Amino acid sequence: MRDVAAIGVGMTKWGELWDKSLRTIFVETALLAIDDAGVDRIDSMVVGCMSSGLFVGQEHLGSMLADYLGRIPIPAARVESACSSGGLALRQGFIEVASGISDIVLVAGVEKMTDVTGCEATYALGTAADQEYEGYHGLTFPGLYAMMALAHMHAYGTTREQLARVAVKNHDNGSKNPLAQFPFKVTVDAVVNSALVADPLRILDCSPITDGAAAVVLCPADMAKKMKKPAVRITGSGQATDTIALSSRQDITWLESTHLAARKALAMAGRKIEDLHLFEVHDCFTIAEIMITEALGIAERGRGGRAVEEGLTSLKGKFPVNPSGGLKAKGHPVGATGVAQAVEVIKQLRGEAGERQVKGAKRGLTQNMGGTGGSSVVHVFEAE
Amino acid sequence: MRDVAAIGVGMTKWGELWDKSLRTIFVETALLAIDDAGVDRIDSMVVGCMSSGLFVGQEHLGSMLADYLGRIPIPAARVESACSSGGLALRQGFIEVASGISDIVLVAGVEKMTDVTGCEATYALGTAADQEYEGYHGLTFPGLYAMMALAHMHAYGTTREQLARVAVKNHDNGSKNPLAQFPFKVTVDAVVNSALVADPLRILDCSPITDGAAAVVLCPADMAKKMKKPAVRITGSGQATDTIALSSRQDITWLESTHLAARKALAMAGRKIEDLHLFEVHDCFTIAEIMITEALGIAERGRGGRAVEEGLTSLKGKFPVNPSGGLKAKGHPVGATGVAQAVEVIKQLRGEAGERQVKGAKRGLTQNMGGTGGSSVVHVFEAE
Numbered sequence: 001m002r003d004v005a006a007i008g009v010g011m012t013k014w015g016e017l018w019d020k021s022l023r024t025i026f027v028e029t030a031l032l033a034i035d036d037a038g039v040d041r042i043d044s045m046v047v048g049c050m051s052s053g054l055f056v057g058q059e060h061l062g063s064m065l066a067d068y069l070g071r072i073p074i075p076a077a078r079v080e081s082a083c084s085s086g087g088l089a090l091r092q093g094f095i096e097v098a099s100g101i102s103d104i105v106l107v108a109g110v111e112k113m114t115d116v117t118g119c120e121a122t123y124a125l126g127t128a129a130d131q132e133y134e135g136y137h138g139l140t141f142p143g144l145y146a147m148m149a150l151a152h153m154h155a156y157g158t159t160r161e162q163l164a165r166v167a168v169k170n171h172d173n174g175s176k177n178p179l180a181q182f183p184f185k186v187t188v189d190a191v192v193n194s195a196l197v198a199d200p201l202r203i204l205d206c207s208p209i210t211d212g213a214a215a216v217v218l219c220p221a222d223m224a225k226k227m228k229k230p231a232v233r234i235t236g237s238g239q240a241t242d243t244i245a246l247s248s249r250q251d252i253t254w255l256e257s258t259h260l261a262a263r264k265a266l267a268m269a270g271r272k273i274e275d276l277h278l279f280e281v282h283d284c285f286t287i288a289e290i291m292i293t294e295a296l297g298i299a300e301r302g303r304g305g306r307a308v309e310e311g312l313t314s315l316k317g318k319f320p321v322n323p324s325g326g327l328k329a330k331g332h333p334v335g336a337t338g339v340a341q342a343v344e345v346i347k348q349l350r351g352e353a354g355e356r357q358v359k360g361a362k363r364g365l366t367q368n369m370g371g372t373g374g375s376s377v378v379h380v381f382e383a384e
Numbered sequence: 385m386r387d388v389a390a391i392g393v394g395m396t397k398w399g400e401l402w403d404k405s406l407r408t409i410f411v412e413t414a415l416l417a418i419d420d421a422g423v424d425r426i427d428s429m430v431v432g433c434m435s436s437g438l439f440v441g442q443e444h445l446g447s448m449l450a451d452y453l454g455r456i457p458i459p460a461a462r463v464e465s466a467c468s469s470g471g472l473a474l475r476q477g478f479i480e481v482a483s484g485i486s487d488i489v490l491v492a493g494v495e496k497m498t499d500v501t502g503c504e505a506t507y508a509l510g511t512a513a514d515q516e517y518e519g520y521h522g523l524t525f526p527g528l529y530a531m532m533a534l535a536h537m538h539a540y541g542t543t544r545e546q547l548a549r550v551a552v553k554n555h556d557n558g559s560k561n562p563l564a565q566f567p568f569k570v571t572v573d574a575v576v577n578s579a580l581v582a583d584p585l586r587i588l589d590c591s592p593i594t595d596g597a598a599a600v601v602l603c604p605a606d607m608a609k610k611m612k613k614p615a616v617r618i619t620g621s622g623q624a625t626d627t628i629a630l631s632s633r634q635d636i637t638w639l640e641s642t643h644l645a646a647r648k649a650l651a652m653a654g655r656k657i658e659d660l661h662l663f664e665v666h667d668c669f670t671i672a673e674i675m676i677t678e679a680l681g682i683a684e685r686g687r688g689g690r691a692v693e694e695g696l697t698s699l700k701g702k703f704p705v706n707p708s709g710g711l712k713a714k715g716h717p718v719g720a721t722g723v724a725q726a727v728e729v730i731k732q733l734r735g736e737a738g739e740r741q742v743k744g745a746k747r748g749l750t751q752n753m754g755g756t757g758g759s760s761v762v763h764v765f766e767a768e
Contacts, residue, residue, distance in 0.1 A: 001485065062472075079476075082444035
């Protein structure tokens with residue numbers, strides 16, 4: 001396998017982009033990444049998108065987006081793994097470059113979620129769960145994560161306030177990210193008194209519905225060296241699955257797919273979790289970030305709540321988690337999230353993260369997750 | 385890149401499988417392929433599916449299908465390229481094995497299309513076209529291909545009877561395939577007098593709505609050699625895109641994406657079209673097969689209609705096209721079709737195709753297409 005480097009990143013302002021269509025959002029973002037990479041061609045393209053069929057009535061994104069980007073006849077693939085579609089796109093692009101079949105690969109994630117009603121969006125997101133055994137019986141994602149939160153509180157004494165601390169931290173970070181959908185701070189009081197969605201989760205525990213895209217340009221590390229651009233190597237890629245239905249899990253307070261994907265990615269990179277300087281993880285709900293920090297080994301099992309309370313995961317803590325603001329503040333266009341995590345880590349490792357820069361960051365990790373952890377994708381990035 | 389071999393195939397009877405769900409159809413088929421390969425593990429899995437979100441309200445197939453196959457926590461990806469999703473899955477699996485990141489990869493395609501009404505199915509299939517500029521203005525796929533057919537008839541004198549000859553040939557072949565949805569013969573008279581769908585295309589010019597799956601197990605060629613199983617090498621893989629909207633094409637009688645994908649796949653294999661002994665191609669409508677034979681170079685440009693009329697593409701012709709019965713007779717569960725084409729070619733090259741066996745077949749080609757040719761994937765297979 002060839003070594004792989006990321007040589008360009010692109011991201012535009014996320015939010016409710018009612019005046020833009022999926023194709024427009026994608027093209028604007030992809031052009032930024034291609035420009036940043038300074039390349040005059042791309043050889044192939046991989047796009048992560050969860051459910052453009054249900055959100056905008058459009059499949060066949062490979063053809064459509066290559067067409068609108070003006071890049072036909074290049075090969076173009078769309079990949080899907082629910083909310084980890086972006087992470088999967090990164091992994092497929094990584095494998096494509098590593099294999100030698102393509103040199104310069106554009107990896108993008110995109111989702112246009114606000115062209116449907118709230119009910120329709122909830123239905124579309126529910127397709128990440130087991131529709132036959134969960135969705136059609138009335139379960140929604142806030143409901144599923146609420147059960148995980150209650151179980152975690154029961155098993156480990158995780159508190160309502162600790163959940164809120166995740167939102168507070170991520171909005172603190174997000175307030176420093178001009179591309180975030182909600183770039184403002186929130187308080188613990190605001191979170192615990194916000195509207196109840198599914199007990200114990202309140203609206204400020206939940207990531208929002210977002211339109212947005214993110215893009216990264218990959219190429220062989222050798223080729224990157226010859227360019228006079230800042231390059232970041234992808235040194236590890238791990239992916240794992242778990243049962244799609246929460247009811248089939250042995251322990252709903254534990255994210256086994258994240259644990260295994262991280263172990264594989266770190267083994268490939270030859271690194272330990274302590275070697276890394278920042279983490280972009282899948283905080284679709286506040287409880288998710290707590291469980292992810294445990295699955296990654298940042299916090300001991302059951303102590304993810306305390307870790308955030310004690311500042312371990314804050315921007316200046318030992319393990320800064322979600323300097324970008326995370327899904328919570330930055331927004332969560334489901335198929336784009338995994339690629340946006342990579343954009344943030346690459347910017348951080350290039351020292352271009354502005355006010356939210358993690359000082360001296362040389363190695364970082366992304367963790368992107370589908371459903372209630374039915375799939376996880378983890379990547380390790382290292383500055384040259 | 386490592387050399388890649390196919391060591392197992394699986395396919396079950398296709399049709400309107402009202403008593404089976406998507407996951408059941410997939411698992412039955414995948415188990416056949418794993419059993420045929422004689423392996424005790426798979427390292428990774430790639431599933432092609434066009435629109436499970438719209439057809440059955442389920443995304444996140446990687447997690448769900450790995451789960452129901454009893455193979456979690458292996459990495460599992462779902463890929464989509466409209467009706468070429470199966471071909472794309474094969475390509476991604478090929479790249480994954482070639483790269484060295486995985487050894488034994490299960491490639492599958494699946495679609496469950498009959499859980500919705502005919503109108504809903506037509507809408508879902510329409511997401512392979514440019515919905516904003518084609519679908520929402522009333523165009524359906526029979527309508528789009530009807531325009532291509534009329535243009536081809538106008539430009540090259542292709543006749544109504546030549547279109548019918550494609551259906552007659554493919555049903556002749558399909559009558560020898562016990563897994564086909566419609567394993568019976570039809571006559572030219574029956575085709576030209578069948579119900580009009582979109583002039584000049586009649587119902588017997590169109591591939592049907594089908595439930596079904598197909599699966600192939602891939603591994604490095606070196607590993608295949610050590611097993612005492614018949615192995616077939618994948619020696620070429622090509623993919624290309626074209627404009628998603630028909631109105632953006634320079635010439636709607638020509639399938640440029642198929643032409644380019646085939647050129648790439650043949651170049652990788654170091655073969656010419658004349659070196660191949662059989663072809664499984666994407667005859668979603670009779671006109672499609674005529675245009676594909678031209679794009680592949682089996683027939684001269686404009687002479688695809690004559691080629692079928694003269695028997696060039698029949699089972700005992702110089703270039704046997706669709707010995708399996710094609711999409712026309714075998715059925716067209718959209719995401720599964722590309723993988724089923726590979727299943728047929730591999731069976732043929734192993735000499736296991738029964739009554740429809742192409743004698744002495746040692747090399748074959750699959751051509752799978754999305755939309756009106758917005759994407760094409762071509763693979764070359766060779767017997768060891």
